Amino acid sequence: MFNKNISFIIFFCIFTLSNNLTFGQEIGKIFPLDEANANFGKVLESKSVSSSILKEWLNSTSDKVMFKLEKDNLVVLGDQRNLLFSNLNYNESNEIFHMYSKSKVIELLTMGGSTQTYFENRENVFSISNGEFTLELSFPCPPSCP
Numbered sequence: 001m002f003n004k005n006i007s008f009i010i011f012f013c014i015f016t017l018s019n020n021l022t023f024g025q026e027i028g029k030i031f032p033l034d035e036a037n038a039n040f041g042k043v044l045e046s047k048s049v050s051s052s053i054l055k056e057w058l059n060s061t062s063d064k065v066m067f068k069l070e071k072d073n074l075v076v077l078g079d080q081r082n083l084l085f086s087n088l089n090y091n092e093s094n095e096i097f098h099m100y101s102k103s104k105v106i107e108l109l110t111m112g113g114s115t116q117t118y119f120e121n122r123e124n125v126f127s128i129s130n131g132e133f134t135l136e137l138s139f140p141c142p143p144s145c146p
Helices: 002-023 033-040 051-058 102-112
Strands: 027-033 043-050 062-069 073-077 083-086 098-099 118-122 126-130 132-135 139-141
Touching: 027 033, 027 102, 033 126, 033 132, 043 051, 051 102, 051 132, 062 102, 062 118, 062 126, 083 139, 098 126, 102 118, 102 132
Parallel strands: none
Antiparallel strands: 027 132, 043 118, 062 073, 062 098, 073 083, 098 139, 118 126, 126 132
């Protein structure tokens, strides 16, 4: 009985610590556009959205925002995978989205200063560009969902 309790406590502590490390920090990193192109490759697919519309979507979530771009269709989810925007008939599923901290997307918009934001699929990554800056290093959701 004693060993089971200790094992549970250790498991719980490790789980809580790893969860805090994943979700207690900001998700995403902003790169200069030329550095992003060199590190992540050329853009294979891109969809432009007004930065003011993106800000409206961000106002509808408190911490995280998730994106998926596929065949010119953009889907945006907020906290708890709540649908913020879709230009297709999106049904909740276990599709993989690219998750960023809301604060990092806001920082990108501030640094970039452009009226247009570009959601981009590159060879192996998803990125968001605004002006001369690109946001990358998202977490896949699932499995890393808040």
